[in-house]
Amino acid sequence: MTNPAAPDTVDEFRQRLAALGPLPKRLQQCADHLAGNLDRIAVSTVAELAAGAQVPPSALMRFCQIMGFHGFSDLQRLFRDAIGGGLPDYATRLRNLKTEGADQPGALVAEFIESGRQSLENLARTLDEAALSRAVELCRAAGTLHLIGLRRAFPVASYLAYVCEKLSIPAMLHEGVGGLSLSQALRPDDALLAISFAPYSSETLGLVEKASALGLPVVALTDSLTGPLAKGAQVVLTVEEVDFGAFRALSATLALALGFAVALAAARAT
Amino acid sequence: MTNPAAPDTVDEFRQRLAALGPLPKRLQQCADHLAGNLDRIAVSTVAELAAGAQVPPSALMRFCQIMGFHGFSDLQRLFRDAIGGGLPDYATRLRNLKTEGADQPGALVAEFIESGRQSLENLARTLDEAALSRAVELCRAAGTLHLIGLRRAFPVASYLAYVCEKLSIPAMLHEGVGGLSLSQALRPDDALLAISFAPYSSETLGLVEKASALGLPVVALTDSLTGPLAKGAQVVLTVEEVDFGAFRALSATLALALGFAVALAAARAT
């Protein structure tokens, strides 16, 4: 056979789809429609999908074979096996909450739930494991881990301080009580974890600069690889939160921060 | 026919399942297995589900009919239509992250992502809208909204303070800087939002008691309807976070708190 073996994960299938060369008209329609309806493949019949792509069923069959599958059933098995989470009753309940009155408190909570979930899924997709490992490595030997995060990043920083305490990681939270900057507390063998999102707070940027000048390892937890916080940092961890209204639920940022802290504790223990 | 009409949402199906009277053995097995595998109904065949429930296919068919459906296909349509979000590639990626080494930082983040997501789904399922509305109503007329949450609840309280500021809700965060209690700041027309989880911090309980004695409205955000925090509160909002290791991602708590704050701002604006 001239075709490469069939993909055996959904991810691989997606990539293969994207990397597909130019195709005859009908097969292209198949590719486009499948790519746009990945979540329905598991629960549709050949006839339904073919109708959606506006091709006859036989065209879809040919497409499956071109992709390396034996037939449609073969492809479908991939997607059926991948269905696990996302319990449908949760989706239903969420829809109910949302639609029963846009200004009801329940509807607002539903929106934040949804944006939190999307943020978490984004993080799962885009997490840069290499950067995370480097960040842990970098802070592993630090005497004290300095934490800074102000305004909306403050909850994250303060939770990290709590977690570090529990994990016996020497940490210091720069919270700016009384306007004190405490930047003198940075010692030569320390490290800094700075958390900030656009618009970046000047105090945070200032502390990063200072730590950088002293040659300390700096890890940034921020929303952009190119933002000002990324400049002074050795390692940048990015996380993209989905907003609802003017606010974000911080779910993904907290998950990443927690994972970092626990990994750091594990690294220090060995 | 003696059966009530078939459920036409997944939620309704769940409720009907739970409310089912005593059943003959095989039918009970069907009910149990379906209840425990809701997420596989959409992608399984009669034979597969029957095997899982350890009954012959015909027993499952009878069960479908007892539930008011014409047949299994009828029931399955319900679940197939309900599948939407939860793109499978997210699930795949998450699985990859988790399995590639339990002590890798990426795997830890994946665990926190997963527990965050479960917490959010729990919240969607169990949110008590009536209580939430009462909470908003209760705090609507308050002069100042007092916020307290210490230790691991502190990030939530501090984020609420930030959000209230942005929403022009007069709020005061009791953070205990310098060991001051500030309980004298409670004025007759104020309200208190207290956040605490087991083991409850005594400072929080103390402030609740004081506010209660003064006759102020008290809203509790906690993990149990029967815990000590629920005692002194007029309204109790419960949220159950899924732990990973000793820590929780706070996703659900934050989503609920944010929803409350925005709803409160909306109520005050009218």
Next chain:
DNA sequence: GCAGAAATAGAATAAATATTCCATCATGGA
């Protein structure tokens, strides 16, 4: 425009899956 190759549609067939039916087995009340 013509031969050859590739692509296509739709009907024919094969496979899988759901559904019904009935003979058998259990259960509870006279």
Next chain:
DNA sequence: TCCATGATGGAATATTTATTCTATTTCTGC
């Protein structure tokens, strides 16, 4: 103990669904 009622399992059937095949059409290079 026997009958009546209801439950059960499995084989037979009906239906849906996937897959293949082939005649026809559409491209491509010459």
